[in-house]
Amino acid sequence: MRLKNLLGIRDLDTEDILQILDTAVLMKPIMETKNKRTNYLLGKIMVTLFYEPSTRTRVSFELAAKYLGATTTNISTSASSVVKGETLIDTARTLQAMGVDIVVMRHPMTAAHRLLARHLDAVIINAGDGINEHPTQALLDMFTIREKKGTLKGLKVVIAGDILHSRVARSNIWGLTKLGARVVLAGPATLIPKGIGNMGVEVYHDLRQAAVDADVIMGLRIQLERQKSGLFPSLREYNMLFGIDERVLEVAKEDVLVMHPGPTNRGVEMSSEIIDGENSAIEEQVTNGVAVRMALLYMLTREGVS
Numbered sequence: 352m353r354l355k356n357l358l359g360i361r362d363l364d365t366e367d368i369l370q371i372l373d374t375a376v377l378m379k380p381i382m383e384t385k386n387k388r389t390n391y392l393l394g395k396i397m398v399t400l401f402y403e404p405s406t407r408t409r410v411s412f413e414l415a416a417k418y419l420g421a422t423t424t425n426i427s428t429s430a431s432s433v434v435k436g437e438t439l440i441d442t443a444r445t446l447q448a449m450g451v452d453i454v455v456m457r458h459p460m461t462a463a464h465r466l467l468a469r470h471l472d473a474v475i476i477n478a479g480d481g482i483n484e485h486p487t488q489a490l491l492d493m494f495t496i497r498e499k500k501g502t503l504k505g506l507k508v509v510i511a512g513d514i515l516h517s518r519v520a521r522s523n524i525w526g527l528t529k530l531g532a533r534v535v536l537a538g539p540a541t542l543i544p545k546g547i548g549n550m551g552v553e554v555y556h557d558l559r560q561a562a563v564d565a566d567v568i569m570g571l572r573i574q575l576e577r578q579k580s581g582l583f584p585s586l587r588e589y590n591m592l593f594g595i596d597e598r599v600l601e602v603a604k605e606d607v608l609v610m611h612p613g614p615t616n617r618g619v620e621m622s623s624e625i626i627d628g629e630n631s632a633i634e635e636q637v638t639n640g641v642a643v644r645m646a647l648l649y650m651l652t653r654e655g656v657s
Contacts, residue, residue, distance in 0.1 A: 352650040356475040358464045359484040360525040368526060372494050374646035375639070381418055382641060391649050392421035397453040398446055399425045401478070405457055407613055407637060408478050408487070412455045415644035421453075439463060440470050447471050453648065474651045482516050487647065488612050489522035491640040493530065495632050496567055498639070499608050504531035509561050509603075511537040511593060512571030512620055515544050519612045520571060524550050537561035538593060558593050565603040569610040570595050570620040586619050595621035600630065608632050 352370065354362060363371075381389060397416045399409050409425065416423045426446075437445075439458070446454060453474045456464060461481035468475045479485045496503055508527055514520045514536050524547075527534050534552040536543060548554055555561035562568055573589065600607060609621070609630045617623050626633060 352653070355651065356464070356468050357486055357647055357651065358468060358475065358477050360486045360489050360522045360529075361484065363486075363526075363529075365529050368490070368493065368529060371490055371643065371646050371650065372497060374650055375490075375494050375642045378645040378649070379639070379642035381645070382638070387418050388420060389418065390420045392416060392419035392652060395421040395452045395652055396450060397421050397423045397455065397648070398451050399423070399478070400442070400446070400454055400456040401425075401427070402456070402458045403479065405478070407640065408457065408485075409455075411637070411640045412476075412478065412487075412644050412648075415641050415648055416453070418641070419645055419648055421648070439467065443467050443471050443473075447473050452652065476647065476651070479518055482518050482521075484522045484525075485518040485612075486522050487640070487644055488519050489526045490647070491636055491643040492519075492523055492569070492610060492612070493526050494643050495610065495636050495639045496532075496608065498635075499632060500566065503527060506532045506566040507535060507564060508532045508567040508569065509535045509537060509565045510569045510571065511558055511561070511595060513542045513573050514538050514547065514571065515542045517571050523569070524552055528552070535561050535565070539589070558595070559599055559602055562599050562607075563602045565607055567608045567610060568595060568599065568603060569612075570615070571612070572614065572616060573619060586616075590619050594619065595625055597622075597624065600625070606630070610636060613637070 381387060399412055401409055413423045443454060451473055455476045455478050457478040458480050461483040463480050464475050464477040477484060477486055493503060500506060510520050510523060524534055528551045536552050537555045537558045540556055543554055607630055609625055611633050615626055617626060
């Protein structure tokens with residue numbers, strides 16, 4: 352891999368993405384063995400540094416590292432020197448002074464990881480920065496689609512919901528378009544960023560219209576914690592207009608793949624029948640997240656990267 356850190360999908364070219372996905376294919380069988388432990392990262396130390404809540408991403412990274420033989424530790428900022436006023440750079444330098452090899456960080460500030468990368472020798476992996484990017488989520492989404500559909504080229508992928516506040520949407524747009532997918536966004540006008548059409552996507556404010564002949568439909572969580580009031584009247588009305596249900600799947604392709612980065616708000620972004628239905632790949636996304644993160648940890652710690 353030509354990069355030392357993973358800061359965003361925007362930094363990757365098509366070959367980088369395909370190399371990661373191909374490596375994840377080799378990593379996934381490790382998860383299915385009785386002894387889920389290899390020595391690929393033996394002697395490496397990984398820290399997860401999360402300034403925002405997480406279950407799937409943090410645990411997924413920790414399991415991925417352990418399956419590869421690394422030692423891991425988690426730092427909760429609420430129980431660290433951050434609450435005493437320590438800066439991000441000082442926290443990171445302290446970790447590096449302790450011999451940490453990999454820092455996986457989630458931070459509310461856009462580009463916080465790029466700041467970190469300028470000051471640390473350790474591998475930096477972006478686990479989400481503000482409303483900017485969530486590269487590993489996009490990679491696991493692409494892996495899941497390719498695993499189910501065989502390719503991403505030419506597929507119609509609909510991303511529906513709170514596009515404005517979604518770092519998942521941005522990373523997926525960068526990645527999916529690079530791999531030749533047709534990306535369609537759907538959501539209320541108040542939740543669609545101005546100018547996002549310049550990223551090579553189509554924009555609809557009618558979900559059923561957007562979903563016609565869709566190969567993949569991806570719902571996004573309504574991020575109330577990032578929103579100002581008044582962006583839509585109520586969760587009930589949002590669900591009526593933009594919730595993914597049987598009516599939406601009726602106009603999509605019969606084998607449409609339903610996805611969601613989680614956590615899902617049942618009855619808001621999509622109905623329970625859809626979440627638990629035969630078209631859903633939501634649980635498989637979680638499984639594939641571990642495989643993709645194993646691939647990244649393996650590739651980013653190989654000797655000879657620039």
